[in-house]
Amino acid sequence: MDNILLDFEQAKAKHLLFKSRLRSILYGMEINELPVLSHFECGVGKWIYNHALTEYGHIAEIHELEKVHADLHAVARDLVAMYKTGKVEEARSGLSKAEAIADKLVALLSVVEKKVERNDVTNSHAGDYQSREISMQELIDLVKANEALDKLIKKQNDVFSKQRLLLLESFMHLPAYVSILQGKEHRIELMNEPAKQLVNNKDIIGKTVREAFPELEGQGYFELLDKVYNEGEPFTGKEMPVKVDLGNGMQLMYSNISYYPLKDIHGNAEGILSFSYDVTEQVLARQRIEEAAKRAEFITNAMPQMVWTTDAAGKSIFFNENWFQNTGKTFEVLLAEGWFSLIHTAEAETFLTAWKKSIETGNYFAVEHRLKMHNNEHRWHLTRAIPEKNYNDEIVGWIGTTTDIHDLKFLQDQLKQSYEDLEVKVKFRNLELEKQNKDLLNQLTSSQLNNS
Amino acid sequence: MTNIDLNSIDAEHLKGTWEVKNRHLNNNAAQNVFADIRLIEIDGTKYKSVNGKERRGEWLMIKEQEIIYNPQLKFFLDNQQVGNAIITRLLSDKDDNGEVYKLTLYFSNGLELILHKQTAPITA
Numbered sequence: 001m002d003n004i005l006l007d008f009e010q011a012k013a014k015h016l017l018f019k020s021r022l023r024s025i026l027y028g029m030e031i032n033e034l035p036v037l038s039h040f041e042c043g044v045g046k047w048i049y050n051h052a053l054t055e056y057g058h059i060a061e062i063h064e065l066e067k068v069h070a071d072l073h074a075v076a077r078d079l080v081a082m083y084k085t086g087k088v089e090e091a092r093s094g095l096s097k098a099e100a101i102a103d104k105l106v107a108l109l110s111v112v113e114k115k116v117e118r119n120d121v122t123n124s125h126a127g128d129y130q131s132r133e134i135s136m137q138e139l140i141d142l143v144k145a146n147e148a149l150d151k152l153i154k155k156q157n158d159v160f161s162k163q164r165l166l167l168l169e170s171f172m173h174l175p176a177y178v179s180i181l182q183g184k185e186h187r188i189e190l191m192n193e194p195a196k197q198l199v200n201n202k203d204i205i206g207k208t209v210r211e212a213f214p215e216l217e218g219q220g221y222f223e224l225l226d227k228v229y230n231e232g233e234p235f236t237g238k239e240m241p242v243k244v245d246l247g248n249g250m251q252l253m254y255s256n257i258s259y260y261p262l263k264d265i266h267g268n269a270e271g272i273l274s275f276s277y278d279v280t281e282q283v284l285a286r287q288r289i290e291e292a293a294k295r296a297e298f299i300t301n302a303m304p305q306m307v308w309t310t311d312a313a314g315k316s317i318f319f320n321e322n323w324f325q326n327t328g329k330t331f332e333v334l335l336a337e338g339w340f341s342l343i344h345t346a347e348a349e350t351f352l353t354a355w356k357k358s359i360e361t362g363n364y365f366a367v368e369h370r371l372k373m374h375n376n377e378h379r380w381h382l383t384r385a386i387p388e389k390n391y392n393d394e395i396v397g398w399i400g401t402t403t404d405i406h407d408l409k410f411l412q413d414q415l416k417q418s419y420e421d422l423e424v425k426v427k428f429r430n431l432e433l434e435k436q437n438k439d440l441l442n443q444l445t446s447s448q449l450n451n452s
Numbered sequence: 453m454t455n456i457d458l459n460s461i462d463a464e465h466l467k468g469t470w471e472v473k474n475r476h477l478n479n480n481a482a483q484n485v486f487a488d489i490r491l492i493e494i495d496g497t498k499y500k501s502v503n504g505k506e507r508r509g510e511w512l513m514i515k516e517q518e519i520i521y522n523p524q525l526k527f528f529l530d531n532q533q534v535g536n537a538i539i540t541r542l543l544s545d546k547d548d549n550g551e552v553y554k555l556t557l558y559f560s561n562g563l564e565l566i567l568h569k570q571t572a573p574i575t576a
Contacts, residue, residue, distance in 0.1 A: 421540045424522055425558050428538050431519065432560035 008113040011052070012106060013142070014043030019102055020146050022076050026083050026091050027153055037080065039073035044105075052112075059115050065108040072101045090265040177255075177278070180262070181209060182271040186225045188212060189271065198278075200247040215245045228259040229269050235259045239283050254283040306381075306402040308339070309388075312395045314359045326404075328374030344370035344378050351383070362387050362395050368405065379406040453543035453554060461523050461542055463513065469493045470555060470567035481563035485534045486527070492567070499527065509534070525557065536560045 021036045035042040040049060048066050056062045075098050083091035171178055177195040179188055185208040191199075204212035210222060219242060228235050237257045243250050258275040300307040300320040307320040319334055327334070327342055343351050347369035358365035365385040370378040385400030456465065470492050481487055491502040494511065501507045509529040520538065527535035541556040555567040 417541070421556075421558075424520065424538065424540060427520055428522070428558065428560060429562070432536065 008109055008116075011044055011047050011109055014047060015102065015105060015109075017142050018042050018044060018072075018076075019098070020142060020149065022079070022098060023095065023153070024145070024149055025080055026088075026095065027149065027156060029149065029152070033080065036076050037073070039070045042073070044069055045073075056112055056116055059112050061108050061111045061115070065105065065112060068101060068105050068108060072098060072105060075101060093265050177274075177276045179274045180271060181225065181274060184226075184229055184269070185210070186222075186229070186272060198246060202247065213244060215243060215250060219243065225259060225272060228261050228272055232261045232263065232267075232269055234261060239279055252280075253278060254280045303401075304403075308400045308402065310398045310400070312397055314355065314398065317397065326373055327371075342372040344372070346370070355385075358385065358387075359398075365398075365400070368409075371402065379404055380409040381405060453545040453552075456542040456544055458522055458539060458542070459515070459517075461513075461539060463496070465542060465553070466494045466513070466525075466555070467496075468569045468571065470569045472565055473554075473568045474566040476562075476564040478562040480561040481559065484559055484561050484563045485529065486559065486565065487563055489565075537563075537565075540564075 018036065021031055021033075024031050025033060025036060035045075039045045048062075048069060052062055053066065075094070079091045079094045079098065082094065172192045173194075174192055175194065176192075177198055178192040179195050180190040181187060182189040187206065187208050188204055189206075191205065199212075202212075209216070209225065213221075216222060221242065224235055224237075227233075235258070239254045240257050242253050242255060244253060245251075255276045256279055260273040260275075261269055262271040262273055264270050297320075301322070303320065304322070306322045306326060307318075308316060308323065309318040310316050316335055316339065319331055319339070323334060323339070324330060327339070329337075329339075329342075340348070340352065340355075347367070351367045351369050354367050355365060357363070366382065368380060368382050371381045373379055381402050382405045383400060383402040385398045387395040388397045388399055390396045472490055472492075475487070477487060485507065486492075486501060489501040489503045493500040493502075497510050497512065499509055499511045501509075507529060509527060511525055511527050514524040514526065522538040522540060525535075525537045525539065526533055527537070537557040537559040539555065540558050541554070543554040545552045549570065549572075551571045553569040553571075555569070557565045557567065559565075
């Protein structure tokens with residue numbers, strides 16, 4: 001009878017050794033893995049296949065016990081494989097599954113033990129076999145190993161807890177709106193401080209997003225959350241407009257949004273981690289800049305002059321509509337060929353020399369020149385440019401206008417001609433008057449001579 | 453239109469029928485025999501002015517550059533000088549209809565005539 005007790009107690013002790021080894025592997029201790037991976041090489045396996053099946057094969061439960069034992073090792077193999085592929089937490093979580101099978105194994109061991117006791121079925125060699133397999137010293141070593149492992153696990157758990165606390169702390173104070181939504185109804189489980197402040201600390205924990213933010217209906221956000229939850233794929237959206245009531249009436253906000261699906265160790269959807277950043281100010285500022293740019297473009301297109309801009313080095317960037325209408329060239333052609341090629345060759349050198357000097361010195365630029373128009377006519381233009389400077393007084397580009405002065409130039413020429421003509425006319429008239437005067441004097445002199 | 457250098461103007465430039473396009477008159481100028489002409493035909497040393505009735509006479513061009521640079525035209529009728537003018541401008545331009553000339557004559561009594569002449573295009 002004592003031998004039978006010892007037989008089964010030893011088997012249970014061997015099982016304890018298995019569990020301890022499995023835990024050791026999953027917590028990073030370097031030990032012989034073979035007794036854990038193979039159900040033939042562990043203590044209980046050796047006991048089953050070398051002893052128990054022979055001695056207690058007539059008891060039905062011993063065969064079930066053999067099967068459960070094999071299952072237990074199969075689970076152990078999976079967990080070790082998971083651990084080795086980096087799924088540490090998942091592997092450790094699986095220990096509970098191994099525990100459940102192990103409990104079943106122990107229960108079966110007890111059943112077989114009782115049946116053996118009742119039937120007084122024993123074997124005189126059992127005690128010898130068991131004593132060969134495990135000694136008291138081994139049991140002491142096992143207890144010590146377990147104590148060491150418990151310390152290691154506790155230490156690791158402490159580190160892990162600290163890390164989790166740190167992570168939670170960071171999470172709660174991230175400069176973004178962070179929340180965790182649970183379940184397919186997206187129930188709000190957790191919100192960080194900025195998220196709480198955003199909703200004016202309204203108590204919405206435990207509510208679904210549909211209950212907490214009914215105004216989002218029809219804006220597509222509920223559907224997005226459903227999709228992320230059902231399909232398990234994250235979603236990222238930039239500058240997404242949302243009309244929301246945060247306690248001050250409906251307002252339009254723009255956010256960069258990320259929804260990450262949360263899954264359990266088996267990959268099943270559990271919830272969603274929501275990150276969002278308020279980018280309303282940036283979007284509105286950019287919209288203002290874009291509107292200002294549009295306004296500037298509208299104004300330049302409304303101007304009668306041809307307007308152009310360049311970078312600091314004088315490379316063309318922008319031409320207003322008048323350029324295309326007056327020269328018949330497209331933006332691409334003007335960029336590729338350079339509009340300077342349209343300047344009349346007689347003024348080209350003067351123009352380019354002055355322009356180069358302005359680029360070098362930053363001085364105001366103004367040159368009169370003829371420009372080839374869409375009908376190949378050369379018309380006089382006045383091109384002026386001023387440097388555009390940044391806050392550091394550095395030239396960042398040039399803004400120029402090219403104004404048609406052809407008619408003015410013509411009038412100036414005519415005026416000049418008129419002055420020249422007037423001068424010659426006066427001279428001509430004076431000559432004629434002098435001649436007439438001389439003729440009159442001659443006549444008078446002749447008359448006086450005749451009279452005398 | 454292109455200005456023709458005054459110094460290069462010769463009888464060939466003036467040859468042809470000129471139509472009066474514009475005229476500037478003053479009190480003295482109204483007395484000028486050319487004040488009311490509509491056309492003037494110039495050919496060689498002869499001219500014919502038309503203002504309803506025709507007047508035929510002679511003309512000559514004087515060029516000197518010491519006193520006045522512009523070519524001077526003197527018009528005679530029955531051996532009497534009836535007009536003394538300078539050429540202030542002679543402009544030319546080409547178009548599909550040939551060559552167009554614009555001649556500005558300023559007479560010593562203040563009359564100014566602006567004359568146009570059209571030459572036929574050169575055909576092959």
